Amino acid sequence: MKVNVVKDIEELSLVAAKRMIEKVRRQPTTVLGLATGSTPLGTYRKLVQDFQENRTSYKHVTTFNLDEYVGLAATDKNSYHYYMNDHLFGQININQAQTFLPNGAGVDPSEECLRYEEKIRQSGGIDLQILGLGENGHIGFNEPGTSFSSQTHVVTLAETTRVANSRYFPSLADVPTEAITMGIETIMKAREILLLVSGEKKAKALREVIEGSVSETVPATVLRNHPNITIIADEASVKCLTKEYQTL
Numbered sequence: 001m002k003v004n005v006v007k008d009i010e011e012l013s014l015v016a017a018k019r020m021i022e023k024v025r026r027q028p029t030t031v032l033g034l035a036t037g038s039t040p041l042g043t044y045r046k047l048v049q050d051f052q053e054n055r056t057s058y059k060h061v062t063t064f065n066l067d068e069y070v071g072l073a074a075t076d077k078n079s080y081h082y083y084m085n086d087h088l089f090g091q092i093n094i095n096q097a098q099t100f101l102p103n104g105a106g107v108d109p110s111e112e113c114l115r116y117e118e119k120i121r122q123s124g125g126i127d128l129q130i131l132g133l134g135e136n137g138h139i140g141f142n143e144p145g146t147s148f149s150s151q152t153h154v155v156t157l158a159e160t161t162r163v164a165n166s167r168y169f170p171s172l173a174d175v176p177t178e179a180i181t182m183g184i185e186t187i188m189k190a191r192e193i194l195l196l197v198s199g200e201k202k203a204k205a206l207r208e209v210i211e212g213s214v215s216e217t218v219p220a221t222v223l224r225n226h227p228n229i230t231i232i233a234d235e236a237s238v239k240c241l242t243k244e245y246q247t248l
């Protein structure tokens with residue numbers, strides 16, 4: 001596990017985007033695993049900027065997102081489909097037919113989970129997975145207590161997660177109660193992982209990930225068992241660590 005400490009979200013975005021661009025340029029058919037939330041927004045902005053300036057091509061790239069709310073249509077502004085189209089897919093030359101998110105609306109969610117897991121497998125698996133970190137240590141929407149051997153599944157969102165994500169919705173009551181998420185085993189199968197962590201609110205969760213014991217109580221601690229993971233964390237998020245880590 002490599003830990004790179006950067007100054008702030010700006011530098012974090014730059015470092016993460018650089019790794020993604022390098023990967024796509026070297027392997028044009030890369031399968032990317034993507035995350036939503038506020039943390040990767042700057043990274044996506046950097047990818048768009050690089051596309052405009054340097055024309056890095058995404059024509060042969062395939063993407064799989066980590067998760068999606070149950071009950072929100074792709075056209076709903078709060079859906080992760082909408083987020084991805086708005087912040088990334090609509091602004092680069094990716095083939096939209098090669099961008100996948102779980103379908104949270106209008107289908108049987110359990111069947112959708114099986115279909116999604118199979119789709120990832122058929123694509124050859126994820127080469128580079130981007131992850132954010134929940135304040136309670138969740139990854140994707142894998143809440144505390146999720147089995148490390150979980151595949152794509154339907155989850156009931158923790159109340160703390162609904163409250164944390166309610167900032168995007170008109171009110172807490174509008175935040176869906178369920179989501180479809182890649183499972184922990186699904187995520188761990190990615191060949192390379194970048195965990196992006198920014199802000200003081202994540203400091204306690206990050207300490208658990210790096211210095212705590214590996215346990216299903218804090219889902220992200222599983223990442224310690226991954227052979228190729230880099231944590232990119234800004235100064236505010238490393239405040240609770242007891243040891244010094246490499247500063248970029």
Ligand SMILES: N[C@@H]1[C@@H](O)[C@H](O)[C@@H](COP(=O)(O)O)O[C@@H]1O
Binds near residue numbers: 038141
């Ligand atoms: N499902 C998402 C996660 O994939 C994300 O990583 C996390 C952190 O979000 P943020 O980056 O906004 O702090 O919360 C959400 O619940």
